[in-house]
Amino acid sequence: MQIQDLPYPDPGVPDARSGSRFLWWLGRNQLGGQFKALAWGLLHFVAVSALPFCVGLAVQAVVDHSGTRLALTGALMVLCGACIALGDTMLHRTAVTNWITAAARVQQLLARRTALLGSALTRRVAAGEVVAVSTGDVEKIGWFVEGVSRFTAAAVTVVLVCVALVVYQPALGVIVAVGVPVLAVAVLPLLPRATRRADFQREKAGRATELASDTVAGLRVLRGIGGEELFLDRYRRASQEVRRAAVRSARMWSLISAIQVLLPGLLMVAVVWRGVHLAHDGRITVGELVTVYSAVMLLTYPLRHFEEIAMAYSFSRPSARRAARVLSLERSMDSTGSLATDVPGGDLHDPTTGLLAPAGLLTAVVCGDPDAAGLLAERLGGHPTERGEEVLLGGVPTDHSVTLGGVPLDELPLECARTAVLVQDKDPVLLSGTLRELLDVPASGLVSAEAALSAAQCGDVLEALTQGSLDAEDPMDARITERGRSLSGGQRQRLALARSLVTDPEVLVLDEPTSAVDAHTEARIADGVRSLRAGRTTVVFTSSPLLLDQADRVVLVHDGGVVAVGVHRDLVHSEPRYRAVVTRETEEEATVEAAERTSRGVVTMDDEAVLGVITADDEAVLGVVTADDEAVLDGVLEEIEETA
Numbered sequence: 262m263q264i265q266d267l268p269y270p271d272p273g274v275p276d277a278r279s280g281s282r283f284l285w286w287l288g289r290n291q292l293g294g295q296f297k298a299l300a301w302g303l304l305h306f307v308a309v310s311a312l313p314f315c316v317g318l319a320v321q322a323v324v325d326h327s328g329t330r331l332a333l334t335g336a337l338m339v340l341c342g343a344c345i346a347l348g349d350t351m352l353h354r355t356a357v358t359n360w361i362t363a364a365a366r367v368q369q370l371l372a373r374r375t376a377l378l379g380s381a382l383t384r385r386v387a388a389g390e391v392v393a394v395s396t397g398d399v400e401k402i403g404w405f406v407e408g409v410s411r412f413t414a415a416a417v418t419v420v421l422v423c424v425a426l427v428v429y430q431p432a433l434g435v436i437v438a439v440g441v442p443v444l445a446v447a448v449l450p451l452l453p454r455a456t457r458r459a460d461f462q463r464e465k466a467g468r469a470t471e472l473a474s475d476t477v478a479g480l481r482v483l484r485g486i487g488g489e490e491l492f493l494d495r496y497r498r499a500s501q502e503v504r505r506a507a508v509r510s511a512r513m514w515s516l517i518s519a520i521q522v523l524l525p526g527l528l529m530v531a532v533v534w535r536g537v538h539l540a541h542d543g544r545i546t547v548g549e550l551v552t553v554y555s556a557v558m559l560l561t562y563p564l565r566h567f568e569e570i571a572m573a574y575s576f577s578r579p580s581a582r583r584a585a586r587v588l589s590l591e592r593s594m595d596s597t598g599s600l601a602t603d604v605p606g607g608d609l610h611d612p613t614t615g616l617l618a619p620a621g622l623l624t625a626v627v628c629g630d631p632d633a634a635g636l637l638a639e640r641l642g643g644h645p646t647e648r649g650e651e652v653l654l655g656g657v658p659t660d661h662s663v664t665l666g667g668v669p670l671d672e673l674p675l676e677c678a679r680t681a682v683l684v685q686d687k688d689p690v691l692l693s694g695t696l697r698e699l700l701d702v703p704a705s706g707l708v709s710a711e712a713a714l715s716a717a718q719c720g721d722v723l724e725a726l727t728q729g730s731l732d733a734e735d736p737m738d739a740r741i742t743e744r745g746r747s748l749s750g751g752q753r754q755r756l757a758l759a760r761s762l763v764t765d766p767e768v769l770v771l772d773e774p775t776s777a778v779d780a781h782t783e784a785r786i787a788d789g790v791r792s793l794r795a796g797r798t799t800v801v802f803t804s805s806p807l808l809l810d811q812a813d814r815v816v817l818v819h820d821g822g823v824v825a826v827g828v829h830r831d832l833v834h835s836e837p838r839y840r841a842v843v844t845r846e847t848e849e850e851a852t853v854e855a856a857e858r859t860s861r862g863v864v865t866m867d868d869e870a871v872l873g874v875i876t877a878d879d880e881a882v883l884g885v886v887t888a889d890d891e892a893v894l895d896g897v898l899e900e901i902e903e904t905a
Contacts, residue, residue, distance in 0.1 A: 264361055272369040277589040280582030287363055287406050294362065295410045298355040302414025305348025306563050308341045310422045313559055314429070315341060317552025324547055352414075356407045364403035367584060371395050374588055377675070379644055385590055393470045394587055398580035405570075405577035412570040415563035419445075422556055430545060433536055433553040440528040441560060445567050447524055448517045455513040456575040462506040463579045469499040514572060521568050525561045532557050604681045605673075607666025609768050609798060611640060615823040616816055618768070620666075623791055623799045625812035625829075629819065629842045631773075634802045635687060637818065638772040641800060642684035643670035665768065683766040687773050689757035691745035696726060697737040699756065705765040708793065710737070713762035716789030717755045718782050725752065750777035755786070762790070768798040775805060787811040804842050806833075817842075 276286040288295065315338045322330035371394060375382055382391065423441055426434035473496060536550040609618040614637060618624040628634035641663055662669040670678045680703070691699060700710045714723065726739035729747055733739040745753040754777045761769060774790075775783045784807045790799065791811050801808055809815055809829040817825040817832065817839045825836045832839040 264358055267362065267365050268369055269366055272366045272373070275370055275585070275588050277585040280578050280580075280585050283581045283585040283588070284402070284405060284577065287366065287402070288409060290366070291359055291363060291406065294355060294359040298352060298359055298407070298410035299414050301348050301351040301355055302411050303348075303417060304344055305352050306414055306418035307421065308344035308348055309559060309562060310418055310556065311341050312338065313552050313555030314425075316555050317548040317550075319548075320551045321546055321548025352411065356411060359410065360403040360407035363406040364399045367399050367402055368395060370588055371399075371584065374590065378590055381644065382587075382590065386587060390467055390471055390583065391587065392474050393467045394580070394583050397466075397470075398583055401573075401577045401580040402584065405573040405581075408566075408570050408573045412566045415566035418563050419560060422560060426553060426556055430549045430553055432539055432545065433532055433549075436532055436535060437528070437553065437557055437560075440531070441564075444521075444524045444528065444564060448520055448568065448571070451513065451517055451520075452571050452575070455510070455517060455571075456578070458506070458510040458513050459572075459575040460579045462503065462510045463576070465499070465503045465506045467583070469496065469503050472496055472499050517568060517571075521564065522561075525557070525564065529554070529557050604677055604767055605666040605668040606681075606767055609641060609663065609665050609682070609800065611637070611663045612661040613640070614818055614821060616641075616818065617823075618798055618800045619814065620798050621796050622813040623794065623801065623811065624814045624816060625809050626800060626802045627804055627809070627815065627817045627839060627842050628802060629838075631687075633818070633821070635772055638684055638686065638770050638800075638802050641768075641770050642682045643673070643678040644684070681766065682768040682770060683761060683764055684770040685757060685761045685772060685774065687776070689754070689760075691741055691748075691753055691756060693741060693743040695733075695738050695740055696723075696756075699741060700737075700760055700763050702760060702764055704763050708763055708765040710759075710763055712793060713759040716762055716786070716793040717759040718778075718785050718789060719752075719755050719759055722748065722752045722755055751779070751782070754778060755782075758786070758790075762793055765797070768800065769794065770800045770802075772802045774801065775803070775808065780807060783807050806843055809843065815839075 273286075273290055276282045315334055319331060319334040319338070322328075322334055375391070378385075419441060423434070423438040426437050428434070472492075532553055536545065536553060539545045540547060540550050607620050609620075610616070616626065616637070618641075626634070626637070628637065643663060662671040664670065665681055670682065673681070697710075700713070714720075723736040723739070725748065726741065727733060727736050730739040741748075741756075745756065748756070754774065758771070758774050761771065771790075775786055778786065783805060787808045788811065790801075801812065803809065806829065812829065815827060815829050815832055816823055817836060819838055825832055825839055827835075829843075833843060834840075
């Protein structure tokens with residue numbers, strides 16, 4: 262695989278049982294690149310190691326006054342130089358290719374797993390950890406994968422040089438053959454401690470990344486509640502912990518590096534001392550002494566790769582462990598499905614809660630618990646309920662799948678289920694790019710971008726984007742910053758709603774789509790969504806009276822089940838639990854208010870019933886003023902005029 266051939270058509274199925282197994286799997290899937298790097302590495306290292314023999318032959322040729330041998334040695338040195346240049350260039354090229362292709366494979370695997378898990382991923386793994394895995398950890402894993410081939414070439418070269426020295430000059434070669442393995446294994450006792458310190462550093466860095474990611478994501482909220490300094494102090498402390506852990510880790514690695522310099526120096530001193538005595542006794546020639554000395558000196562170059570591979574493994578192992586953890590996560594249901602069918606249509610029904618959304622109607626769902634509402638919205642989209650989340654639905658077992666037109670969503674292929682039902686959660690994400698790119702999503706083609714933007718009341722958003730992009734004449738070409746941070750919460754929410762409306766799915770599920778907009782805009786959005794989605798199934802989770810009044814059908818979900826069904830104007834009078842959620846008024850508060858009015862002699866019909874405690878003024882606020890309410894108000898005004 263070459264860089265220009267990326268991405269992989271199929272990155273494969275990883276062995277995610279552990280970090281070490283995952284690294285082994287990556288290496289096995291890049292054997293072609295590994296063998297290429299090994300071949301070029303051998304050419305480079307062997308050519309480098311051959312230079313001392315050339316130098317020794319040249320020195321001996323000068324001593325013997327042999328011009329022919331000196332010329333041949335010079336030609337051999339030129340050949341070694343060419344091999345060094347070629348081998349080094351191609352080794353670097355293949356090593357970088359192995360690095361990038363390994364990192365790309367991991368990123369593809371993570372992207373596919375993220376798309377497969379959907380919202381379940383962030384419920385199982387912290388968002389900051391996902392960011393750390395897909396950025397810094399991928400780099401560490403690629404570093405180790407590409408370093409394996411260079412280390413193997415260096416190790417083979419060291420063995421060949423030791424054997425060659427023993428054959429060339431046994432008296433000194435034996436010293437080198439014994440000393441080099443000692444150099445290679447001398448730092449092994451220090452590696453476990455260095456690895457533990459590196460793991461601790463990566464753990465601290467991962468926590469700091471998680472904290473930074475969460476802080477940036479909620480920066481607007483933190484500024485609003487005055488918690489910016491608190492989280493900044495937390496990040497400072499986390500950053501200092503990372504610094505201290507990095508210093509401790511660096512101390513250990515500096516000690517290992519010092520040993521890698523000291524021990525070869527001692528070996529060189531021993532070889533020179535022994536060689537001088539042998540040369541003085543006439544047992545070896547000057548050229549042989551120079552050859553052995555130069556070989557020992559140059560052996561420090563391939564020996565450095567022993568330290569590098571140890572460092573790469575110590576840093577990549579925790580990274581691989583985190584990546585394997587994410588890649589080992591599975592969906593609660595099969596993504597391939599057991600039914601081969603077209604996109605179904607019909608009523609959307611959840612047998613767990615009893616929620617029914619008739620086809621072609623706008624159904625509003627009122628739920629007192631926002632977390633339970635979000636979980637139910639995801640269930641309607643075919644997202645499985647995670648273990649431990651059933652408590653949010655009143656502890657009701659969630660074994661039965663949501664059905665669309667009688668077809669269970671978990672038996673459909675994942676792509677088909679996502680096409681049939683689209684869920685927009687409470688906090689939709691806007692990707693950076695132009696507005697045209699944002700709205701370029703898989704869609705039916707029946708709803709234009711202009712119609713969706715108009716229904717979502719995005720006129721002021723277009724003006725803000727145009728003013729922020731001076732080079733964009735068309736608002737559709739205006740650029741949106743990352744996550745739409747230059748826009749207000751309401752503006753981001755409306756753009757996300759427009760994107761969902763453009764998709765025009767068979768069933769659209771919206772979770773609090775207008776929670777960040779003002780009442781006037783919310784009323785216009787309610788009219789726009791109702792008109793644009795006419796004849797299509799739409800489910801809106803909301804407690805806003807303006808949206809509820811536009812719904813064809815309102816469903817109240819309490820303690821994991823449907824407890825009331827009707828229209829807003831009826832439920833707000835007849836159902837205390839519904840009224841408590843919509844008006845934010847508890848039953849005790851309503852009773853106290855009715856008693857106070859009774860004590861003042863101002864008693865309404867609802868007060869007498871002690872069920873609604875909804876006065877004419879209350880109904881006016883809710884937008885559900887009836888003819889009787891108007892008569893009551895007119896009577897009160899007449900009494901005031903007569904008194905005046």
